[in-house]
Amino acid sequence: MDILRFATAGSVDDGKSTLIGRLLFDSKAIFEDQLEAVERTSRDRGTEYTDLSLLTDGLRAEREQGITIDVAYRYFATPKRKFIIADTPGHIQYTRNMVTGASTADLAIILIDARKGVLEQSRRHAFLTTLLRVPHLVLAVNKMDLVDYSEARFEEIREEFTSFASKLNASDLTFIPISALHGDNVVSRSENMPWYEGSSLLHHLENVHIASDRNLVDVRFPVQYVIRPHNATNQELHDYRGYAGQVAGGVLKPGDEVLHLPSGLTTTITAIDTFDGPVQEAFAPMSVTLRLGDDIDISRGDMICRPNNQPQAAQEIDAMVCWMADGLKLQPRSKLIIKHTTRTARALVRDLHYRLDVNTLHRDESVTALGLNEIGRVSLRTTQPLFVDDYARNRLTGGFILIDEATNGTVGAGMIVDAR
Amino acid sequence: MLQRDYTTSQLDVLEAEAIHIMREVAAEFERPCLLFSGGKDSIVMLRVAEKAFWPAPIPFPLMHVDTGHNFTEVIEFRDRRVAELGARLVVASVQASIDAGRVAEQTGRRASRNRLQTTTLLDAIEEQEFDAVFGGARRDEEKARAKERVFSFRDEFGQWDPKNQRPELWNLYNTKISRGEHIRVFPLSNWTELDVWHYIRREGIEIPSIYFAHSRRVFERDGMLLADAEVVQRGDDEPAFDAVVRYRTVGDMTCTGAVASTATTVEQIIDEIAATRITERGATRADDRASEAAMEDRKKEGYF
Numbered sequence: 001m002d003i004l005r006f007a008t009a010g011s012v013d014d015g016k017s018t019l020i021g022r023l024l025f026d027s028k029a030i031f032e033d034q035l036e037a038v039e040r041t042s043r044d045r046g047t048e049y050t051d052l053s054l055l056t057d058g059l060r061a062e063r064e065q066g067i068t069i070d071v072a073y074r075y076f077a078t079p080k081r082k083f084i085i086a087d088t089p090g091h092i093q094y095t096r097n098m099v100t101g102a103s104t105a106d107l108a109i110i111l112i113d114a115r116k117g118v119l120e121q122s123r124r125h126a127f128l129t130t131l132l133r134v135p136h137l138v139l140a141v142n143k144m145d146l147v148d149y150s151e152a153r154f155e156e157i158r159e160e161f162t163s164f165a166s167k168l169n170a171s172d173l174t175f176i177p178i179s180a181l182h183g184d185n186v187v188s189r190s191e192n193m194p195w196y197e198g199s200s201l202l203h204h205l206e207n208v209h210i211a212s213d214r215n216l217v218d219v220r221f222p223v224q225y226v227i228r229p230h231n232a233t234n235q236e237l238h239d240y241r242g243y244a245g246q247v248a249g250g251v252l253k254p255g256d257e258v259l260h261l262p263s264g265l266t267t268t269i270t271a272i273d274t275f276d277g278p279v280q281e282a283f284a285p286m287s288v289t290l291r292l293g294d295d296i297d298i299s300r301g302d303m304i305c306r307p308n309n310q311p312q313a314a315q316e317i318d319a320m321v322c323w324m325a326d327g328l329k330l331q332p333r334s335k336l337i338i339k340h341t342t343r344t345a346r347a348l349v350r351d352l353h354y355r356l357d358v359n360t361l362h363r364d365e366s367v368t369a370l371g372l373n374e375i376g377r378v379s380l381r382t383t384q385p386l387f388v389d390d391y392a393r394n395r396l397t398g399g400f401i402l403i404d405e406a407t408n409g410t411v412g413a414g415m416i417v418d419a420r
Numbered sequence: 421m422l423q424r425d426y427t428t429s430q431l432d433v434l435e436a437e438a439i440h441i442m443r444e445v446a447a448e449f450e451r452p453c454l455l456f457s458g459g460k461d462s463i464v465m466l467r468v469a470e471k472a473f474w475p476a477p478i479p480f481p482l483m484h485v486d487t488g489h490n491f492t493e494v495i496e497f498r499d500r501r502v503a504e505l506g507a508r509l510v511v512a513s514v515q516a517s518i519d520a521g522r523v524a525e526q527t528g529r530r531a532s533r534n535r536l537q538t539t540t541l542l543d544a545i546e547e548q549e550f551d552a553v554f555g556g557a558r559r560d561e562e563k564a565r566a567k568e569r570v571f572s573f574r575d576e577f578g579q580w581d582p583k584n585q586r587p588e589l590w591n592l593y594n595t596k597i598s599r600g601e602h603i604r605v606f607p608l609s610n611w612t613e614l615d616v617w618h619y620i621r622r623e624g625i626e627i628p629s630i631y632f633a634h635s636r637r638v639f640e641r642d643g644m645l646l647a648d649a650e651v652v653q654r655g656d657d658e659p660a661f662d663a664v665v666r667y668r669t670v671g672d673m674t675c676t677g678a679v680a681s682t683a684t685t686v687e688q689i690i691d692e693i694a695a696t697r698i699t700e701r702g703a704t705r706a707d708d709r710a711s712e713a714a715m716e717d718r719k720k721e722g723y724f
Contacts, residue, residue, distance in 0.1 A: 003430045070585065072566045073559045075612045082430040084610055096587055103589040211427045225443040229476040237475055244472075246440040246591065251426075275471035283426050287439035287472070300447050324587050339592050342447070401592045408596035410586040 001077070004205060007086040007101040007134065009125040010111035015142045019111065019180035020074065020087060023202065026187045029076035071101045080206040090121055095128065095358065095373035096324040099413055102132035103399065106210045109138045109201075114147045114177070118160045120359045126161070127358055130168040131320060131375070131415065133395055135213040137165075138174045140201060144193065145179040151195040167361070172208075176201050214284045215394045219250030219258070220311060221304035222341035222387075222397075227289055242273055242289035243298055248341065248396035249389075250306070252282045252290070260296050261303040261313055261387050268293035284396070301343035303387040311397055313385040314419035317347075320356075320391075321378050321402070323370040325411035328404060330378065331369040336411065337403040340386045341396065346405075351379040377417070391415035431619055435468060438607035440591060441570060442472040445552045445605055446479050448595040452552040452605075453510065455724065456482040458490075458498035459670040460627055461556030464616050465608060467625055469554075470505070481508040483553075485541050487533040487672045488515040489651040494670055497628040512544035529653045532674040538723045542578040545602055552595075552603045555724050560612045561700070564716035570609045576600035578722030604724075613700055614693055621686045631689065633666045633681045644677030668693075668700045 010016035023029075074085040086101030088094065102108060108129040112122050129137055139161055147153045154177045165173055176185055177196055184190035187202045199207070224245035231237035252258075256269045272279050273289040282288045290304065305311060323330045330349060338347040354363040355376040370376045391398030402412035428436075445452050454469060456462045469478045484498060502509045514533045517523050517540045526532060545553060559566045569585050571593045586594050597603060608616070620627060637648040639658045646652055648660040652674050665678035666689075683689045715723075 001430050002427050003433050070567050070582075072563075073610070074566065075560045075610070077612070077614070082612075082615075100587045100589050104591075211425055214426070216426060224440070225447045225473075227473060227476050231475075240475060242475075244443055246436060273474075275474040285428065285433060285436050285440075287436040287443070289474075337596070339594065341592075342444075396590060399590045399592065401587075401589055401594060403594055403596055408594070408598065410588075410594045413587065413589045 001079075001081060002211070003082045003084060004107060004208070004210060005084045005086065005105050006107040006109060006205065007088055007098070007105040007129070008109045008111070009088055009098055009101075009129070010090045010109075010121075014090070014111040014113050015180040016087075016090070016111050019109075019140070019142065019178070019186065020085060022180055022183060022186050023083075023085075024074060024076050026183075026202075027076040027078055029074070071097050078202070078206055083205065090125065092121070092124065092358070093373060095124075095375075096322060096413075098125070098128050099132060099322045099324075102129050102134050103395075103413070105129075105132075105134045106213060107136040107138060107205070107208060108134045109140050112139060112141050112157060112161075114141050114143045114150075114153055114157065117157050118164065122161070123164055124358045126165060126170065127168060127361065130165075130170050133392060133415075135210070136172045136174070136208055137170050138176060138201070138204065140180075141175060141177045142180050144177045144184060145182055149177075149184075149190075149192045151193070154196075174198070174204060176204065215249040216251055216283055217249070218309050218311075218389065218394060219252055219256075219304070219306045220248040220387075220389070220394065220397050221245055221252060221258075221290065222248055222343070223298055223300055223302045223304065224342045225300060226298070240291075242291050243304070244287070244289045245342065246287045247282050247284045249284060249394050250309075252288075252304075253280065254278070257307060258292070258304050259307045259310060260298055261305065261310065262385060263296060265294070265296050266307050267296055301341075303341070305387075311387040311389050312419045314388050315382045315385050316350075316420040317380045317382065317386065317388065317414075317416055318418035319378060319380065319400070319414035319416045320375060321370065321412050321414045322375045323372060323412050325404065325409060326372050328407075328411060329369040329371050330376075330402075330412060335405065337405055338380070338382055338386070338400050338414075339403065340388065340400040343384070343386055345382045345384040345386065347380045347382045347402065349378055350381050353377040353379070378414075380414075386419075388416050388419045390417060390419075392417075431615065431622060434608075434611055434615060435471070435619070437591075437610065438465075438468045439472040441593070441605060441607040442469055442554070444593055444595070445554070446473065449552040449603070451548070451550050452480040452554065453483045453548065453550045454478070454480060454554040455556065456484055456498065456502075456509070457556075457670065458484070458494040458501070458628055459556065460616055460620065460631065461558065461608060463501070463625060463627055464611075464619055465554060465556045466501070466505075467623060468607060478505065478507055481510055483510040483512060483544060483548075483550075485512045485537045485544070486514065487537060488513065489533055489673045491628070491630055491647075491667075491670065491673060493630050494628045497626075501626075510544065510548060512540045514540045516540075517543065529655055531653060532672060534672050534675050535718065535723075537672075538578075538718065538721050541724070542722045545578065546600075550602060551597060552605055554605050554607060556608055557606050557724060558611050558613070558616075559609050562715045564719055568606070568609075568719070570606055571595065572604040572606065573597070574602050574604060574722065578602070580604075580719050580722070582716065582720070614690065617686065617690050617693060621690065628670065630667045630670065632684050633664050635662055636665050636678065637661070638663050638665060638678060645680070646677055647673050649673055
């Protein structure tokens, strides 16, 4: 059994909470005491139906105001897979939350109300999921019961969305007509839509192939921690020196010739250690410890790769940045802390090229700053070289966060598009 | 080249993520510690820590906030495990906080030291100058926890501000803090109760005996079975009786309920949990029953 992480985007109006509630309920991930608490609160508020959004809206302020503020993580499992849902609010003022939820997602579900069709917010959700390179996208056309389960209506929405998505580079796009309220095509195929020949949503989630979404080609091992036991009594351990980290790309094997950055020196992997014994290969997302053949000075923040396949060692970086700070703005001359893989440096914003309108994709080149939830292309200069790949090639070596030195807050997320 | 499917099992993915989180803390903080209560989540967390730094020892101390109302089986287990690992254990005592006048003991039948633990915990963090504190909390436990970050910032009062949390993207964690502040780190955030049990089975990890069915003198209160022990104030209208029970969670005796169960092996526990329709905290924790937002309120004050 493996894990699928998926993000859901949409508002209560689209039936998102109903859909999640149904997936959780049908997979027995909602328990009686949780359901009772929700039913009690729904009754107290005078709601006629059981408001399943109360299950996911966990904070007092959210329940009081009836809104979703933050990303909520939910868990359920079927015999085939474990699922982690990043449930994100859909409104534009929560763009940063959606970006956060999408950053680790293998798949995103965008909900569309069949009566309303493709709205501005559907386009925004699609844009953000492709910007974050979520490998699989599902357009769940919901409330099919309210359009008489019409195939023509479904096809109309499919065509409209497909033509928009072709501008986005959306990789794997699947359309599923559903009714979250009645359960059509959620867990099992609907008898109300015999014209639909695809899988139910859950069947799709259980079977979508994600193992090859990881980069298994470019060896990238950011050194996270150096393990040196300093054991005086055990001679073998006394000289032990292992480089611990989580594989970010490629497949590493004992005997492989590897290159260390920043030194540029080559050496050989002598062993790949884990607590449970040595392993014959390591790939993402494994956390392992490498032992190397030569005595090279290696520390946290360094990168192990292959001599003929190296990341760019760059101090000039172009990236799409989503700004996440309230108050503080990103503008040319801003100085920030940048954290990329296991390396932390300082960064200077050299240029803000444009702000992207997340609804229309229009580029506004006249802007002088990015505010909360705004996305734009920026050029950064860093105090030390970072070992980077384009985000499109590897999400782990192409993504970074920006931290404000004054407040220590995480103020931005970046996706590298070019580096020198 | 041989084609091969690089699928990774859910427990391996969760373990790799938790190891990454622990190494990140060890690399970036000056004085981390790991909260170890002898409960199943902290036992699993300790095993992950052992794996993360092997063959070196765990590079930080363990801390237990001792209410003085713990199950003896659990304290014995705690001390044995600490000795096996050769780890350093800091015991922060609620009794000491009471004696020092930092907190006042609650009175009455429902008196519990559960809430008092927060002061003891925060005092210990301040005294020991811990800047990162590992906790075994999971997001599936409770809805306020479902929204908490893996690296959860605490201000100089130890408080959590759920509306002002740092965004957390990819596997990049912001570890920056100022003096007096700290980060609570939850490496098991994405584990469910069943994942924890499957992991205990896979790893063959020892757990305290009270997790398995045993005979115990109990009494019923609010639909829960509480232990009939000296530290728990049982009323005359709450008759004690013998029952075969086990604990699903391990906490303070005054507010942790047992469930009727005949499960004597980890396999039987897994079967029982897979079939149950009540959450572990709903079934066994009086502290969460106070209100819809009981956990959120306690967490804001600095609770685990």
